[in-house]
Amino acid sequence: MSTDLEALFSAFDGTVGKVSMSDAEFGETFRRMMAALVRFDYVVVFAYRGKERPIDLFSTFDAEEHVVFVTLYQAGPYLLDPFYHTARERRQGVMRMRELAPDRFFSSEYYRTYYVQTGLAEEIGFFVNAEDDITIVLSLMRREETGPFPSGEFAILRKVEPLVASMVRHYWAGLASRFDAQLATHGKRRQRREQDGSLGASDAVWRDLNLTSREAAIVELVLQGHSSESIGLKLSISTGTVKVHRRNVYRKLGISSQTQLLSLYLKHFQ
Incomplete structure (x- = not known):
């Protein structure tokens, strides 16, 4: 895929003069930037803090897909996700799922009972460390029929990573209060367990x-x-x-x- 400079510049133009953006606004800006550079099927963005339930910031799923990729994921499967464990380790950069997964991941019960439902060929994540022990992971996903990301496209994503990280830290700052509010709604017993x-x-x-x-x-x-x-x-x-x-x-x-x-x-x- 060749870079669509016009689409890329148009996405950047939408950020000019904006001190802040909503989750949807910045998520869509990120999607448009990435679409000008590489081919993918889905975008999903989660924020992680320690052992807590991740917060979904943005996604491009339809209602049925959202149940599998977000609702079910947040109900427990995230605890076994290689992306979750990488975020907890506070690693940064652009990484492929297959590079992070354990040696038996693709034959594990977790993969067979949950991950296979996603129908993904590959997932690549931008791991961005923010303040208050928070890591934001912006995932680009390709379905099985689309196939894995070519090495050339992965190289492009690595080059754009510093810019993405800077924008994420600016537009998705101050997430700690949202995690605190989430803990409050899940009760003191859950809070003690996670903290x-x-x-x-x-x-x-x-x-x-x-x-x-x-x-x-x-x-x-x-x-x-x-x-x-x-x-x-x-x-x-x-x-x-x-x-x-x-x-x-x-x-x-x-x-x-x-x-x-x-x-x-x-x-x-x-």
Whole structure:
């Protein structure tokens, strides 16, 4: 795809003299900028802060697609999303989903039961760190029939990333108050669970099911799509030890499959 300079300049012209924009206004400006540079099917923008439920800032989905990509995602699947974990790590730049995903992501229960519903061939995200531990992720998505982003288009996105990051920090500043308001509506119990910095991510999810911190860390990595070998490397334990912990967890929870494990995980956040 060749760059459409006229469309690009027109998108920039819409920002001239504007100190602020609504979510929809800036989201549409971003969409028009990207459409002048590369081909894609969808745009979605989420803001992440720590372990909290992400805030959807902008998307181009129709009503049915919005249910899968936004409503269902916010209900729990975001906790297993490689983009969510990358945002929590405060990494910045333009990154492909397939580069961030664990080694067994595309055969994981999360992928089979949720992600496959999106029908995506590829997703690329602009990861922009803002103030108050907030990371804003602007995703460009291509459906299976469209195919992955060519390397040339990905190179263009990397070149435009500094400009996008600067604009995002300006027009999507001050999101902390929106996260605070969201926490207030979800009740004190949910707030304590998400904000308790003394607990690891896995403990915060599984403590009500009486898993040890080691067991919780392992099953969360399993659900994210890590193999036993990958988990062993991340936690500095042997593959055999990982498998023993997995069997113990299944016995303790009275389950026999990763499908049941995922169901328990997501139910905990609803």
